[in-house]
Amino acid sequence: MAICTxxxxxxxxxxxxxxxxxxxxxxxxxxxxxxATSSHRPRRGFTVITCASSDAGTVVIGLAADSGCGKSTFMxxxxxxxxxxxxxxKGGNPDSNTLISDTTTVICLDDYHSLDRTGRKEKGVTALDxxxxxxxxxxxxxxxxxxxxAVEKPIYNHVTGLLDPAEVIxxxxxxxxxxxHPMFDERVRKLLDFSIYLDISNERDMxxxxxxxxxxxxxxxxxKPDFDAYIDPQKQYADAVIEVLPTTLIPDDNxxxxxxxxxxxxxxxxxxxxxxxxxxxxxxxxxxxxxxxTCSYPGIKFTYGPDTYxxxxxxxxxxxxxxxxxxxxxxxxxxxxxxxxxFYGEVTQQMLKHADFPGSNNGTGLFQTIVGLKIRDLFEQLxxxxxxxxxxxxx
Ligand SMILES: Nc1ncnc2c1ncn2[C@@H]1O[C@H](COP(=O)(O)OP(=O)(O)OP(=O)(O)O)[C@@H](O)[C@H]1O
Ligand SMILES: O=C(CO)[C@H](O)[C@H](O)COP(=O)(O)O
Numbered sequence: 001m002a003i004c005t006x007x008x009x010x011x012x013x014x015x016x017x018x019x020x021x022x023x024x025x026x027x028x029x030x031x032x033x034x035x036a037t038s039s040h041r042p043r044r045g046f047t048v049i050t051c052a053s054s055d056a057g058t059v060v061i062g063l064a065a066d067s068g069c070g071k072s073t074f075m076x077x078x079x080x081x082x083x084x085x086x087x088x089x090k091g092g093n094p095d096s097n098t099l100i101s102d103t104t105t106v107i108c109l110d111d112y113h114s115l116d117r118t119g120r121k122e123k124g125v126t127a128l129d130x131x132x133x134x135x136x137x138x139x140x141x142x143x144x145x146x147x148x149x150a151v152e153k154p155i156y157n158h159v160t161g162l163l164d165p166a167e168v169i170x171x172x173x174x175x176x177x178x179x180x181h182p183m184f185d186e187r188v189r190k191l192l193d194f195s196i197y198l199d200i201s202n203e204r205d206m207x208x209x210x211x212x213x214x215x216x217x218x219x220x221x222x223x224k225p226d227f228d229a230y231i232d233p234q235k236q237y238a239d240a241v242i243e244v245l246p247t248t249l250i251p252d253d254n255x256x257x258x259x260x261x262x263x264x265x266x267x268x269x270x271x272x273x274x275x276x277x278x279x280x281x282x283x284x285x286x287x288x289x290x291x292x293x294t295c296s297y298p299g300i301k302f303t304y305g306p307d308t309y310x311x312x313x314x315x316x317x318x319x320x321x322x323x324x325x326x327x328x329x330x331x332x333x334x335x336x337x338x339x340x341x342x343f344y345g346e347v348t349q350q351m352l353k354h355a356d357f358p359g360s361n362n363g364t365g366l367f368q369t370i371v372g373l374k375i376r377d378l379f380e381q382l383x384x385x386x387x388x389x390x391x392x393x394x395x
Contacts, residue, residue, distance in 0.1 A: 057386070058146045058171045059379050060191050062182030064234045065198035066128075066227055071178045073357055074198065074368045075099060075106050078176070081350065081372040092167050095157045105172035109179025110156045112138040117161025128180055128226035135185040138177075142191050145171045174379055183234040194272065194378055196371060197238035201227075236310035239269045240374070242367050249298035249320050258298060260320040261363025263370065267313040271381040273338045274315040275370055277304035280337070281315075292331040294324045302332070319363035326352050326360065339370060340377035347373065 065071050079086040079101045086101040088094075097108035113120075113127055114134040125132050141151040152166035183189045183197075235241050240263065247258040265274035277284050283305035289295035300321035307316045317336075323329060330348040333339070339347060350369045351360055359365035 057148060059174050059193045059382055060142060060146050061174060061176045061375060062189070062192040062195040063176060063178040063198070064180070064182045064195070064231070064238065065178075065200070066180065066223070066231055069198045069200050070359065070364065070368075071198060073359065074196075074371075075176065075178060076357065077350070077354060077365070077368045078372040078375060079104050079106070080354065081369070081376050082174070089167055089169075093155055093157075093164055095159050095164065096155055096167055097158070098153075098167065098169065100172070103172065104174040104176060105169060106176040106178055107153060107169060108156075109133075109138065109177055109181055110158070111154050113156045113163070116156075116163050126223050126226045128223055128230050130181070130184065130230060133181060135181075135188065138181075139185060139187045139191075141169075142175070142177060142188055145169065145175050146191055147171075174375075180231055181234070183237040184230060189237055193382060194269070194375060195238045195240075197235040197241045199232075199235055199241055199243040201232060236312075239266045239272060240264065240371055241309070242364065242371070244364060247298065247320050249301060258320075258322060259362050259364065260318065261367055263317045263363070263367040264307075264309050265315045265317070266309075267315060271378040271385075272374060273340075275317055275336055275338045275374075276315060277302060277317060277336055281306060286335070288332055288335070293328050295321065296324050317367070319366060322362045324361075326355055329366075332366075336370075340373045 063071055063074065076086065079099070082101065082103040084102040086099040086104065086106065088096050089098055089100055092098075097111055099106040110127070112134050113132055115123060115125065115132040120127060120132050123131070127133075137154075141153055144151050148171045150168055150170045153169045154166050155164040157164045177188075177192075181188075182192065183195055189195070243262040243264060245260045245262065246256060247253050247260050249260075250258060263275070265272070267274065277286060284303065286302040286304075287299060288302065289299045293300065298321060300319065300323070303316075303318045303320075305316060307314050309316075327348070329351055330345050333345065333347045336347075341347060347366070347369055350372070351365060354360060354365070357365060359368070
């Protein structure tokens with residue numbers, strides 16, 4: 001199956017033998033940990049090194065989706081909002097799934113597979129099955145990182161299908177846990193400050209995954225029962241869902257090239273004010289094509305309004321169609337409110353910066369960029385609130 005976050009930049013293994021990766025990584029973390037206060041070995045044999053991520057602790061974001069749904073692309077958009085490039089841990093395992101930037105560390109939950117590829121085959125379970133994953137360790141380590149403690153996280157090697165020696169993860173300002181199950185285990189779910197679900201389940205046989213790849217389609221079919229049982233139900237817990245659907249602008253469309261994308265935003269989430277179009281709480285339908293936005297067939301249609309999702313109050317912003325000219329996106333941006341931008345046109349600037357990323361001409365790229373800005377805003381508000389009431393923040 002596809003690789004979670006493909007990495008390729010390290011020549012470390014040619015310098016340090018494989019068996020020494022672990023010690024070297026721990027020593028690296030100890031050196032880099034700017035406020036190391038203690039080191040001990042708790043249960044399950046992973047070393048923890050106490051660091052302080054920031055005065056406000058680590059903010060934890062969960063991003064759930066099946067393999068190949070665009071999590072890595074989304075993460076590149078998110079880390080770009082915070083500035084700086086995201087890279088694999090320096091001098092580490094070249095097959096690490098982790099991405100680190102100045103502010104964020106993105107870890108892939110595939111690293112908590114308890115069964116390797118052979119083990120899953122022998123037991124007849126997929127990677128989506130909770131039996132193939134170690135939720136106790138996931139919980140322990142996310143909790144440790146959230147409270148400023150570095151951990152030795154295992155690595156699932158997508159190239160070999162084996163579980164590799166652990167890598168040290170220091171507590172970042174923002175920890176993103178991305179993968180199949182960030183909201184599956186209630187204990188892990190409760191650690192999340194914000195959660196997102198990428199829902200392309202209605203679209204997966206179409207443009208996103210490619211019709212031509214029969215083996216991928218067969219694999220998707222084989223995984224479907226477990227996807228329905230263990231992955232899909234997590235969307236009910238998400239604070240924001242990006243849902244990809246077929247267009248309704250082309251009658252009986254079966255090409256799947258034009259997408260209708262919905263950004264479903266839960267109401268009442270602390271530090272998260274849903275984006276709105278024209279008038280908050282109203283129901284709006286808007287076709288922006290005309291003098292200020294170039295649109296070719298089948299055009300673009302935005303809708304916005306209140307709704308319910310799994311019995312919860314939400315606001316939904318929808319974009320059907322695709323942009324012809326990204327520089328004209330500023331016209332759309334100027335009609336959206338609560339975007340959490342720092343300056344006029346920031347959404348357009350981000351979209352233009354990554355015009356070559358998949359989804360930049362439709363609602364997937366637009367809504368991922370907007371969610372990235374909302375996460376930055378949430379992070380800043382959380383930091384500010386904790387600075388105001390440090391006692392409460394520690395509770
Ligand atoms: N918004 C999008 N629209 C169309 N294609 C996309 C979009 N996002 C990603 N893709 C394509 O889907 C494939 C998987 O993308 P990506 O690596 O970001 O997903 P992923 O969920 O991280 O995958 P994996 O779990 O396999 O690592 C790539 O070929 C990418 O170009
Ligand atoms: O669902 C997945 C998450 O990305 C992968 O299929 C799972 O991690 C197993 O990986 P591989 O197929 O490389 O053994």
